[in-house]
Amino acid sequence: MHMADALLSPAVGGTMWVATAGAVGYSAKKVREELDDRKIPLMGVLGAFIFAAQMINFTIPGTGSSGHLSGALILSILLGPYAAFLTMASIITVQALFFADGGILALGCNIFNMGFWGCFVGYPLIYKKVAGDRPTPGRITAACVAAAVVSLQLGPFSVVMQTLLSGVSELPFRTFVLLMQPIHLAIGTVEGLVSAAVVNFVRTAEPEILQKAATHQPIGPLSLKKVLLGLGIVTLVTAGSLSWFASANPDGLEWSIGKVTGGSELESKERVHEALRTLQEKLAFLPGYGFKKPRPAPGAPPAQGEAPSWPTVDPGTSVSGIVGGVITLAAAALVGFALKKRRPSA
Numbered sequence: 001m002h003m004a005d006a007l008l009s010p011a012v013g014g015t016m017w018v019a020t021a022g023a024v025g026y027s028a029k030k031v032r033e034e035l036d037d038r039k040i041p042l043m044g045v046l047g048a049f050i051f052a053a054q055m056i057n058f059t060i061p062g063t064g065s066s067g068h069l070s071g072a073l074i075l076s077i078l079l080g081p082y083a084a085f086l087t088m089a090s091i092i093t094v095q096a097l098f099f100a101d102g103g104i105l106a107l108g109c110n111i112f113n114m115g116f117w118g119c120f121v122g123y124p125l126i127y128k129k130v131a132g133d134r135p136t137p138g139r140i141t142a143a144c145v146a147a148a149v150v151s152l153q154l155g156p157f158s159v160v161m162q163t164l165l166s167g168v169s170e171l172p173f174r175t176f177v178l179l180m181q182p183i184h185l186a187i188g189t190v191e192g193l194v195s196a197a198v199v200n201f202v203r204t205a206e207p208e209i210l211q212k213a214a215t216h217q218p219i220g221p222l223s224l225k226k227v228l229l230g231l232g233i234v235t236l237v238t239a240g241s242l243s244w245f246a247s248a249n250p251d252g253l254e255w256s257i258g259k260v261t262g263g264s265e266l267e268s269k270e271r272v273h274e275a276l277r278t279l280q281e282k283l284a285f286l287p288g289y290g291f292k293k294p295r296p297a298p299g300a301p302p303a304q305g306e307a308p309s310w311p312t313v314d315p316g317t318s319v320s321g322i323v324g325g326v327i328t329l330a331a332a333a334l335v336g337f338a339l340k341k342r343r344p345s346a
Contacts, residue, residue, distance in 0.1 A: 001070070001184070001253050002095070002110050003159055005103030005276055006268035009166035016162065017108035023116060024089055030082040032339045036218035039083065040336035041228060042209075046075055047087045047332035048325035049231045051094065052239035053194075055289060055321055059247040060186045065255035066247035067187030070155070072118025073148055073195045077127065078202060080213045081119040083336075088115035090331040099324060100284035104276045109162050113155040122151035128214065135210070137200050144199060145192030152188030156180040159253060169266050171257065179256040187252055202227055239321025243289070244311040286323065290316035 005013070050071035057066040071091070075084035089111045095101040102110045130143035160177045163169060202209055205226040212219050250258060257266065268274075285292070 001114060001155060001159065001251065002092075002102030003106040003113070003162070003253070004266065005105040005273045006266040006270075007159075007163045007166060007169055007171075008103070008106055008109065009168050010105065010270075010272045012162055012166045013105035013108065015108075016106075016112055020089070020108040020111045020116075023085060023112070027082040027085045028335075028339055031086060031336075034080070034216050034218070035083070035336065035339055036220065037340065038219040038222070038224065039079065040333055040340065042219070042224060043079060043083055043087050043336050044329040044333035045228050045231050045235070046078060047091055048329040049235045049238075050075065050087070051091050051328040052235045052243070052321050052325050054091070054095075055243040055246060055317070055324075056238065057247040057249070057251060058190060059249055060183065060252075063183060063186075063255070064249055065183050065252055066249040067184070067190060067252050068246075069191055069194055070114050070118060070148075070152065072115050073122055073127065073144060073151060073191070074198050076119045076123035076213075077144075077195075077199050078209060078213055080216055081123055084123075085115050085119040086335050087332045088119065090335060091328050094324060094328050094331055096280070097283050098285060098327065099289055099320065100280050100287040101289070103273075104280055105272065109159070113158045113162075117154040117158070118147070118151040121154060122147035126150055135203070137196075137203070140199050140203065141193070141196040144196040145189060148192035148195055149185060149188035152184045152191060153181060156184040156252065168268065168270065171260050175260055176256060179259050180252065183252040183255060201230065205230060235325055236322070239325050240318045243317050243321045244313050246312075248312070286316070286320040289320035289324070290314060291319075 008016075050069070053069045053071060055068070057068045059066050072084060072088050075087050078084075079087065092102065092111050092114060093107065096104055096107050096110070127143045127147040130146055131139050135143070157177065157180070160173065160180055163171055163176065164173050199210070206222060206224065208222050209219065209224075209227065211217075212222070249255070257263070281287070
């Protein structure tokens with residue numbers, strides 16, 4: 001659900017940059033008040049895990065579409081909503097700058113659409129209500145599915161509204177929304193089940209992490225070794241090899257655009273879009289989660305190759321997953337350390 005710049009006008013994209021920056025600033029203030037040193041490595045490892053998990057698109061049967069994990073709900077349950085939103089912002093920024101996944105103008109929209117609804121609506125208003133004060137595996141699963149479905153309806157609807165308000169594409173509102181919402185209903189259901197599996201793993205390994213996050217308490221002397229080691233191993237395996245098994249089908253947003261326009265991408269001749277695309281090409285050293293390919297010579301016909309096999313065993317994908325996970329871990333941890341240094345003394 002990473003939006004491209006071609007969907008947005010500079011006015012809408014800039015407004016969402018400001019709105020998201022405000023949410024990031026408020027979240028930083030709240031995290032600074034409650035952060036303890038032991039949460040910082042958890043932020044980093046969870047950020048790396050979500051980065052790797054987002055690389056795996058799963059097929060939505062019977063549609064020709066696919067979806068991937070958002071991760072905001074998992075982060076909120078394990079870190080609390082404010083630290084989760086900052087971690088999501090780190091993940092999506094790394095994806096945009098170094099892997100050309102989502103546009104730079106669209107960065108504010110993408111952080112808001114994938115982070116805000118899960119962290120500040122799905123988690124506190126749905127998950128916490130359904131899971132209750134004494135969550136069981138069954139209640140956690142029901143709560144995760146309900147919260148993920150709602151979040152994955154609000155996020156895509158935001159995409160449709162931001163596109164409509166921009167007015168730079170000719171995507172008709174009614175058709176676009178009737179495609180986006182049902183496909184993300186299926187994606188949200190899968191996200192809820194995956195989120196429940198992760199949360200139930202943490203509940204088994206160290207149940208007090210969930211309680212501390214829910215009540216905004218410091219982690220304190222809790223042992224995080226099992227959780228960090230387990231998530232670290234899963235991250236490496238996911239980034240290094242499971243990413244080869246990602247579906248080749250377009251994701252829910254690309255699929256919806258394709259159904260309306262007949263293509264998966266929208267062309268734009270806006271100067272701002274072109275300038276930001278050029279900047280992104282310079283920054284992204286592993287574009288599309290793979291090694292850079294040489295540009296074809298001017299006037300050369302497009303390369304005619306065989307359809308990619310599945311699974312796609314590609315060292316570029318493995319390197320991208322591992323390097324991206326490390327950068328995201330460092331970025332999320334750096335945010336934590338920066339806020340720790342600025343925290344007012346008691």
